[in-house]
Amino acid sequence: MIKQQLAGAAIISMSLLVVGCANAYQSSEGSQSYSSSKVGAITQQTAAGNILADAQGMTLYTFDKDSQGISKCYGPCEQKWPPLKSKVEIDEMDFSTVSRKDGSLQLRYKGQPLYLWVGDKKPGDTTGNGIKGVWHIVPVVK
Template sequence: MKKSSLFAAFAFSVLLAGAAQAQPVMRDGVLADAAGRTVYIFDKDSVGKSNCSGGCLVNWPAFVAKPGAAAKGEFGLIDANGARQWTVNGKPLYYFAGDSKAGDRNGNGMGGVWHVISEKPVAVPQAAY
């Protein structure tokens, strides 16, 4: 059973990686694709450069743009891993293979380096010194 679950997650990630998408949109308070699948940023990326490759892309498939897509506003496109990948404020966007349906946010906070983009920033309490 464990092998079939792993295979299903891998197959889903390959499906997402191969699906070119239109510009991201805010949906239910987070940035998502047009179908409502949550997209994430990776803290280890640089502005305009993806640092996720190989095994990383199996778990975090790139959010790839449709051919001829044009970016507007804070959204952009970069050439990464052989595809045109969507960015927000220069940071590349990804899916999480552990999300199985629209609205899932299972990757948020993963490893302390993967995050959703929310429309309302969360206030971080200041430490008292």
């Protein structure tokens, strides 16, 4: 009887978790969340503070050499700093998209193209912050 009750509670909990993740992400710190189904970005509490991350919790970065909201990171650069791509055009809150040379869409935050860093291995890692003085985490102020 107790095993059946625990199994039922686990199924209900998993169902609620799946539904919650499909709609939006809310960090445990109660920080701002964005619709992961459309925007693909969340806020993540890290040792570096409250920062922007992709829907899997991987830290996002901006590149100082980008200008006028257009990416300058191609070839070997984009191998190390994959652009955060979007399947649909976005223009909501502080987020928008910009077309890359290959026609794909890259997500921008406040006009800045967003990137991942291949050196980050798990959610919350910020090992790309400050590399060559031109790569920066994206702080999110509450």
